[in-house]
Amino acid sequence: MGVAGRSGRGLPAGRAVRLGRSRVHPSDRAHSRPEHRFLINRYGMGFDEITASSLVKIGLDGLPVDEAHSDQPIPVNPAGFVIHSAVHAARDDALCVMHTHSLNGIAVSAQRDGVLPISQQSLFVLAALGYHDYEGVALNDEEKPRLVRDLGRNTFLMLRNHGLLTVGASVADAFLAMYIFEAACAIQVRAMAGGGDLLRIPAPILAGIQAQAAQVTRGLGGALAWPSLLRRLQRHNPGYDR
Numbered sequence: 001m002g003v004a005g006r007s008g009r010g011l012p013a014g015r016a017v018r019l020g021r022s023r024v025h026p027s028d029r030a031h032s033r034p035e036h037r038f039l040i041n042r043y044g045m046g047f048d049e050i051t052a053s054s055l056v057k058i059g060l061d062g063l064p065v066d067e068a069h070s071d072q073p074i075p076v077n078p079a080g081f082v083i084h085s086a087v088h089a090a091r092d093d094a095l096c097v098m099h100t101h102s103l104n105g106i107a108v109s110a111q112r113d114g115v116l117p118i119s120q121q122s123l124f125v126l127a128a129l130g131y132h133d134y135e136g137v138a139l140n141d142e143e144k145p146r147l148v149r150d151l152g153r154n155t156f157l158m159l160r161n162h163g164l165l166t167v168g169a170s171v172a173d174a175f176l177a178m179y180i181f182e183a184a185c186a187i188q189v190r191a192m193a194g195g196g197d198l199l200r201i202p203a204p205i206l207a208g209i210q211a212q213a214a215q216v217t218r219g220l221g222g223a224l225a226w227p228s229l230l231r232r233l234q235r236h237n238p239g240y241d242r
Contacts, residue, residue: 036060038088043075052241060085079138086144087151087167094167096174104185105164114158117201118191121184123209130154134161156181172222175229 039055041047059065062081080099087097108115114131115122132150135143151157155177157165164181168174191198233240 036085036089037065038084040076040080040084043077043080048237051239060089082138082141082144083147083165086147087165089144090148091151091167093169096168096171097165098167098174098178099159099163099165100178100182101163102182102185104189105158105182106162107189108185109158109163110161115184116188116198117203117206118198119184119187119201121180121187123201123206124180124213125156125184126206127210127213128153128155130157132157132159134159168222170222170226172226174222176222176225 037057037059039057041050042054042056045054056076057065058076058081062076062078062085083099084097087094115125115129117123117126130150130152132147135146138147147157151165151167155167157167159165164178164185166174166177166181168177
């Protein structure tokens with residue numbers, strides 16, 4: 001699990017906010033330089049241990065670019081690096097990438113029909129969703145072009161038999177997208193467990209859902225809820241931003 005994206009206050013929040021029974025790992029593109037460099041959580045650290053200063057700045061080659069660490073072996077999740085670096089290299093608008101291995105997300109990713117249009121949350125996802133077939137643990141650079149192709153210009157990507165991925169122009173946007181993605185999967189798992197016939201939402205309603213989402217958030221996207229989430233994080237994990 002992981003998150004990657006542009007450096008800035010709030011990135012470590014991804015490590016503390018739980019989505020169901022999963023936690024996210026982020027990568028965040030460092031915005032002060034034009035090169036492709038991004039921040040990612042240090043492998044081997046518990047998510048409740050990660051702070052802003054513990055994040056590792058790496059390049060697309062997976063090597064640290066911080067001169068203070070250039071001669072030290074800094075562990076970075078190799079599978080997380082392959083996934084996050086592929087997206088950051090291909091999508092300049094994806095300043096934050098989040099990837100989770102939640103129980104509900106994996107359960108739906110293993111279902112042939114994927115996300116079903118059975119809830120309001122699912123419609124937000126279906127409006128910008130891609131699917132990527134499982135190829136084993138993501139350690140092979142040859143998988144990158146296929147992953148990028150399957151993501152396309154979408155916000156949401158379901159990694160078959162693996163988990164969920166979202167991208168955003170900010171940490172707030174990527175997090176809100178992941179929260180909705182996880183909620184849609186949790187609702188679907190519970191609805192199917194009930195054993196009754198599922199009532200699908202008509203396609204014409206899906207067609208206008210993105211405009212409705214922008215109206216509900218007043219065009220702010222994830223930024224509408226983000227300040228409140230940071231205040232909550234400060235209450236429960238003071239010092240996360242040090």
